[in-house]
Amino acid sequence: EKPTYTKILKSYALKDQRVKVAGWVHRLRVSKKLAFLVLRDGSGYIQAVLSGDCALAAVNLTLESSLYLYGTVKALPEGKSAPGGVELSVDYFEVVGLAPSGAEAFSNKIQENADPSLLLDQRHLALRGETLSAVMKVRASFLKNIRRFYEEESLTEVTPPNMVQTQVEGGSTLFKLDYYGEEAYLTQSSQLYLETFNAALGDVYCIAESFRAEKSHTRRHLSEYTHVEAELAFIEFNDLLNHIEKLLTNVIKYVIEDPIAGPLVEQLNPGFKAPEGPFIRMEYKDAITWLQEHGIRNEEDKEFQFGDDIAEAAERKMVDTIGKPILLIRFPVAIKSFYMKKCADDPRVTESVDVLMPTVGEITGGSMRIDDTEELLAGFKREGIDPAAYYWFIEQRTYGTCPHGGYGLGTERILAWLCNRFTVRECVPYPRFSGRATP
Numbered sequence: 001e002k003p004t005y006t007k008i009l010k011s012y013a014l015k016d017q018r019v020k021v022a023g024w025v026h027r028l029r030v031s032k033k034l035a036f037l038v039l040r041d042g043s044g045y046i047q048a049v050l051s052g053d054c055a056l057a058a059v060n061l062t063l064e065s066s067l068y069l070y071g072t073v074k075a076l077p078e079g080k081s082a083p084g085g086v087e088l089s090v091d092y093f094e095v096v097g098l099a100p101s102g103a104e105a106f107s108n109k110i111q112e113n114a115d116p117s118l119l120l121d122q123r124h125l126a127l128r129g130e131t132l133s134a135v136m137k138v139r140a141s142f143l144k145n146i147r148r149f150y151e152e153e154s155l156t157e158v159t160p161p162n163m164v165q166t167q168v169e170g171g172s173t174l175f176k177l178d179y180y181g182e183e184a185y186l187t188q189s190s191q192l193y194l195e196t197f198n199a200a201l202g203d204v205y206c207i208a209e210s211f212r213a214e215k216s217h218t219r220r221h222l223s224e225y226t227h228v229e230a231e232l233a234f235i236e237f238n239d240l241l242n243h244i245e246k247l248l249t250n251v252i253k254y255v256i257e258d259p260i261a262g263p264l265v266e267q268l269n270p271g272f273k274a275p276e277g278p279f280i281r282m283e284y285k286d287a288i289t290w291l292q293e294h295g296i297r298n299e300e301d302k303e304f305q306f307g308d309d310i311a312e313a314a315e316r317k318m319v320d321t322i323g324k325p326i327l328l329i330r331f332p333v334a335i336k337s338f339y340m341k342k343c344a345d346d347p348r349v350t351e352s353v354d355v356l357m358p359t360v361g362e363i364t365g366g367s368m369r370i371d372d373t374e375e376l377l378a379g380f381k382r383e384g385i386d387p388a389a390y391y392w393f394i395e396q397r398t399y400g401t402c403p404h405g406g407y408g409l410g411t412e413r414i415l416a417w418l419c420n421r422f423t424v425r426e427c428v429p430y431p432r433f434s435g436r437a438t439p
């Protein structure tokens with residue numbers, strides 16, 4: 001009788017049936033009479049027992065070899081545990097690709113102590129490890145559920161260009177490229193393009209790579225990251241804050257409830273609970289007072305003053321001490337980008353928000369946008385940007401301006417928080433930072 005070919009995850013339900021599974025040898029223990037192996041196919045892991053001739057033939061097997069296994073799925077006896085609660089009693093196997101020995105180096109145990117640069121050189125193999133592959137599955141669930149949330153909120157997905165001739169977040173982190181002899185850049189943010197879609201499609205979002213030439217190495221900066229951005233028309237600042245809060249609480253809840261990703265989050269970050277709204281809303285000026293009162297000092301080792309940028313270390317100390325998500329709002333004009341709208345009741349500050357999460361700090365940045373042409377031109381002037389290349393962006397104000405706002409969310413940062421990873425490098429398949437673009 002021909003066995004049913006099945007993915008490992010589905011095989012768990014096929015007890016007492018003869019099946020065919022395919023995958024890679026994840027663990028291996030061979031003795032004279034019996035061989036035990038764990039096969040991995042990306043959908044799951046299955047423990048397999050080989051005996052008799054099969055065990056004899058297994059002596060040459062190596063970790064990471066690819067195989068077909070044929071056998072009967074058996075429920076595990078009481079007191080034993082294995083993935084899916086089953087064991088495959090193998091009666092026949094076929095080797096597809098025999099791997100050289102030495103793949104042990106990429107097993108999880110060794111990864112924990114290994115030289116990080118070696119593991120980065122071998123990222124294509126390290127991705128097969130249990131921890132990295134678990135984070136990548138949570139990442140997939142996060143992106144899937146972000147789309148689900150936007151669908152529920154009636155936002156339309158768009159795909160803005162990645163090769164551009166405008167900056168969004170400051171000239172110092174631009175990657176320049178030679179575009180048929182003209183200067184162009186890899187996009188830092190799709191925000192300006194998203195704004196142009198509002199009058200065409202209404203509320204929009206994109207999930208796109210953003211590029212930043214960040215010279216220093218930190219726990220939370222990559223040169224290429226997956227940026228989730230949205231732009232909403234005819235809203236007020238409070239609507240923006242409520243929307244961001246709803247996104248974070250709902251999407252995290254969806255990921256935790258996901259039958260695949262939920263248990264992986266629990267494994268990576270035991271005891272994690274999805275945060276519930278409303279989040280603390282803290283004004284920048286009150287954060288400055290908080291930092292002063294807690295003796296936390298600025299980058300120049302001086303007492304914090306209104307107008308200072310709250311850099312990574314101080315920001316993280318504050319949110320770690322408070323221990324809950326914070327919507328930090330109303331940043332001063334001078335430390336924010338040219339496009340941010342000023343507060344009507346205090347023109348020194350903007351209708352801006354950073355979402356801070358414990359252990360990571362800023363995971364999201366957003367604002368209401370200047371919707372008046374003259375004011376926008378003054379913003380360009382303040383930052384020393386020639387507005388010529390931005391004519392299409394400025395014209396949104398000419399042809400039917402509207403109050404609008406949006407935000408950008410760093411996928412790897414939210415994952416670092418959700419999966420309790422020390423750096424964002426563990427939350428992206430192939431990390432890019434200065435000195436690293438291979439593999």
Ligand code: 4AD
Nearest residue numbers: 189191212221222225229363364365406407408410
């Ligand atoms: O705060 P940022 O620079 O804001 C913008 O780009 C806005 N134009 C977004 C918008 O309003 N549409 O970046 C937004 C988020 C940050 O909060 C952070 O989570 C992430 O993007 N981010 C990075 N993640 C990894 N590596 C980097 N170098 C990052 N820079 C920003």
Ligand code: MG
Nearest residue numbers: 354362364365
């Ligand atoms: Mg920011």
